[in-house]
Structures are given as C-alpha cells and as structure tokens.
Amino acid sequence: MSRALPTRRARFFHGKFTLPPQSEKAQHGHLRRSSAMPSLVFDLDGTLIDSAPDIALALNKVLEEEGFAPLTLAQVIGFIGNGIPALIGKARAHYAISEARQQPMLAAMLRYYDHGQTRLYPGVHEALNALKAEGYRLGLCTNKNIGPTHDVLKACGLAEFFEVVIGGDSLSVKKPDPAPLLSAFDALGGHPLLYIGDSEVDEETARRAGFPFAFFTGGYCHLPEERLTFAVKFDAFDALPGAVRRLARAKTGETPA
Numbered sequence: 681m682s683r684a685l686p687t688r689r690a691r692f693f694h695g696k697f698t699l700p701p702q703s704e705k706a707q708h709g710h711l712r713r714s715s716a717m718p719s720l721v722f723d724l725d726g727t728l729i730d731s732a733p734d735i736a737l738a739l740n741k742v743l744e745e746e747g748f749a750p751l752t753l754a755q756v757i758g759f760i761g762n763g764i765p766a767l768i769g770k771a772r773a774h775y776a777i778s779e780a781r782q783q784p785m786l787a788a789m790l791r792y793y794d795h796g797q798t799r800l801y802p803g804v805h806e807a808l809n810a811l812k813a814e815g816y817r818l819g820l821c822t823n824k825n826i827g828p829t830h831d832v833l834k835a836c837g838l839a840e841f842f843e844v845v846i847g848g849d850s851l852s853v854k855k856p857d858p859a860p861l862l863s864a865f866d867a868l869g870g871h872p873l874l875y876i877g878d879s880e881v882d883e884e885t886a887r888r889a890g891f892p893f894a895f896f897t898g899g900y901c902h903l904p905e906e907r908l909t910f911a912v913k914f915d916a917f918d919a920l921p922g923a924v925r926r927l928a929r930a931k932t933g934e935t936p937a
C-alpha cells in the first residue's frame with residue numbers, strides 16, 4: 681500500500697529547536713536538501729525505554745489490592761502493546777476478574793504507575809542527538825496514555841527531542857489503527873521516512889498507514905520476526921543513524937555531502 685506523502689502543513693506543535701540552515705548542514709557533511717527534511721516517528725515502550733519493570737510494579741499493586749497474586753515480568757511484557765486500558769483488560773482476563781473492575785483498576789494503575797525503574801535502551805540518547813543534529817524531524821507515537829508519556833519523556837531526558845507527541849488517548853483510536861501515526865507525521869511536516877518501533881502493533885500500524893517500518897528487536901514483540909514486514913531491522917541504537925541515512929539517500933537520491 682502506498683500513500684501520497686502529506687504536504688507540509690501548519691504544525692500543531694511548535695518545536696523547541698530549529699533546523700540548521702542548509703549551508704551549515706552541507707558544511708557538516710549532512711544531507712543536502714532543498715525541500716523539507718525527512719521525518720522519523722518513534723514508538724516509546726520497548727523501543728526507546730525499557731518500561732516493563734515499572735508497568736509490572738504498578739499492575740501488581742493493583743492486582744494485590746484486588747486480591748490476586750503478582751504476575752511475572754514476562755507475563756506483563758506479554759500484555760504490553762495495546763495501551764494501559766488493554767493491559768488491565770488482559771490482566772482481568774488472566775484472573776477472570778469482572779469487567780466491572782476495569783475502570784477502578786485502570787484508575788489505580790494510572791495512580792501507581794511511575795518511572796523509577798525505567799531506563800533508556802543503550803545508545804538512544806546518542807542516536808536521537810545525532811539524528812536531530814542532522815536536521816531530521818522527530819516525533820513520537822505511543823499507545824501509552826499521554827500524561828504518563830510526557831512524565832517519562834521528561835524523566836528520561838527525551839522531551840526536547842520530539843516536536844510532536846501522540847499518546848494512546850490523544851485520539852479516539854489507538855495503534856494499530858493508522859490514525860495516530862498519520863496524525864504524528866502530518867503534524868511533523870517534512871517527508872515521512874520511517875516509523876521506528878518494537879512490536880507487531882507498530883508494524884501493523886506502519887503497514888496500514890503506508891510508511892516503512894524500522895524494527896527494534898530488543899523490545900516487547902510477541903511475534904516471530906518472520907511474521908513482520910520491515911524496511912530496517914536493528915538490535916542496538918548505535919546502528920540506527922547509519923540505517924536511517926542509507927534509507928534517506930535511497931529514497932531521495934541524495935548523495936552524502
């Protein structure tokens with residue numbers, strides 16, 4: 681499936697950084713372009729941050745209050761990907777907890793969820809720095825609720841990288857519906873180049889939105905990689921900037937400066 685690239689529109693979010701002037705980019709050996717720069721959108725949980733320990737901590741507090749035994753980290757990882765309400769739904773299904781408990785459990789989960797044990801995957805900060813310095817426009821599209829998303833981005837020192845942040849409750853639909861990703865790229869402007877994520881949810885979202893997918897293998901995917909379609913696969917963030925540059929050149933016919 682292909683989709684016409686959205687034209688640059690008035691941005692909904694004003695970036696905190698400006699792109700370097702064209703001459704400066706050329707001078708520093710980055711992409712030489714006369715048109716808008718390529719844009720990249722990232723997933724959050726399991727892609728930029730290893731957040732499962734904190735998600736497990738909060739969920740197990742909720743379960744304890746409901747009178748149920750804690751789940752293992754691996755079980756919780758199995759429930760991550762479709763957002764916090766879905767995580768609660770999967771935990772309820774596991775213990776056959778009544779649907780009537782969904783809202784109280786969700787409210788408690790959002791109260792308990794914190795980021796004390798959450799860590800960036802190695803090389804994330806450096807990779808985002810490199811891409812930003814080269815003028816790529818960066819956005820984020822996660823199924824995590826927007827409130828905790830902003831909190832964790834700040835706590836991990838990532839907030840300033842992203843011009844656009846779409847959370848699981850920013851729109852009326854979540855990934856794998858393509859709308860959140862389409863809206864992230866649309867708000868970013870530039871030429872959509874890649875959606876970078878860790879799971880089958882992200883892969884389906886990119887496919888349905890018509891954008892190439894970069895698969896980070898170190899996160900919380902629940903399918904074997906043979907079942908996924910991707911333009912790029914990487915297992916460590918130090919490999920990402922190079923892969924992005926190669927794809928940008930291949931797509932735009934750019935030559936390195």
Ligand SMILES: O=C(O)COP(=O)(O)O
Nearest residue numbers: 724725761762763822823
């Ligand atoms: O909240 C989740 O379940 C997953 O969040 P993600 O979209 O950032 O991977």
Ligand SMILES: [Mg+2]
Nearest residue numbers: 723725726878
């Ligand atoms: Mg993810």
